[in-house]
Amino acid sequence: MDPAEVLLEVSRQVSNCKRCGLHFSRKKPVPGSGQANAKIMFIGEGPGFYENQQGLPFVGAAGKFLDELLAAAGLRREAVFITNVVKCRPPGNRDPQADELAACNDYLDRQINAINPALIVTLGRFSMAKFLPNAKISEVHGQTRWVKDRLVVAMYHPAAALHQPTLRPVVEADFARLPEFVKMAESHRPAAQAASPAAEAEPSEEDLGSATQLSLF
Numbered sequence: 001m002d003p004a005e006v007l008l009e010v011s012r013q014v015s016n017c018k019r020c021g022l023h024f025s026r027k028k029p030v031p032g033s034g035q036a037n038a039k040i041m042f043i044g045e046g047p048g049f050y051e052n053q054q055g056l057p058f059v060g061a062a063g064k065f066l067d068e069l070l071a072a073a074g075l076r077r078e079a080v081f082i083t084n085v086v087k088c089r090p091p092g093n094r095d096p097q098a099d100e101l102a103a104c105n106d107y108l109d110r111q112i113n114a115i116n117p118a119l120i121v122t123l124g125r126f127s128m129a130k131f132l133p134n135a136k137i138s139e140v141h142g143q144t145r146w147v148k149d150r151l152v153v154a155m156y157h158p159a160a161a162l163h164q165p166t167l168r169p170v171v172e173a174d175f176a177r178l179p180e181f182v183k184m185a186e187s188h189r190p191a192a193q194a195a196s197p198a199a200e201a202e203p204s205e206e207d208l209g210s211a212t213q214l215s216l217f
Ligand code: URA
Pocket: 044, 045, 046, 047, 048, 051, 056, 057, 058, 059, 060, 062, 063, 084, 159
C-alpha cells in the first residue's frame, strides 16, 4: 500500500474505533491531517474541545499558535503532518491514561511508518514519552535525538506556552530551528531508513494547494 492509502485506512479505522473508553465521549475522532510525504511530523497530546467538534487536529487556540510558529519557521501546515498520541478527546482535556495511550499507539505507529518522516517533533510530555521515556521536557526541549534511526526533537506543547508566558520565547526559539533540524535529519539519515522514491518527491505547489485533509475521509 502506498503511504496515502495507509493513512486513509488508519483514518477509516479510527473513525469507527472503540478500542478504548475515549470513544464513549468523543464527538469526532481526530486521526490527523497533512501530507503523506511530509518531511516533518508533529505529534501532540489529544484533541481538545474544537478538535473534537471538527475532527481536525490543532484548530483551537494552541493550533493558531502552532500555525504562527510554523509560519515563523517558513513552514505551512499543509506541508507537514500533524497528529496526536490519542485520537479521541479525553473528557475535560484531562491527561490521556496509560491504557488509552496503549490502545491508540498502533494507529500512530502505522502513520509514522507510512509517512516515514525525516523529523518527528513531539509537542508536550505524552508524545515525548513515546520516544524518550525518561526525559524531562525542561532538560531536553529543542535538542535532537536519534531514536531508531530517526531524528526526534521534543518541544514544549504550544498550549503550555499560552498558559505560561515565560515559555513563549523558549518555544519560539525551538521552532525557529526547525529548518536546521530538517537539514540535519536529511543529511545524516541512515540510508536504510531513507524514504521510498515516491515519498521523497517534493510536492509541487499545486499538490500543496490541494493537500488532502485526510481526516475528512
Ligand atoms: N492539543 C493537542 O495536543 N492536540 C490537538 O490536536 C489540539 C490541542
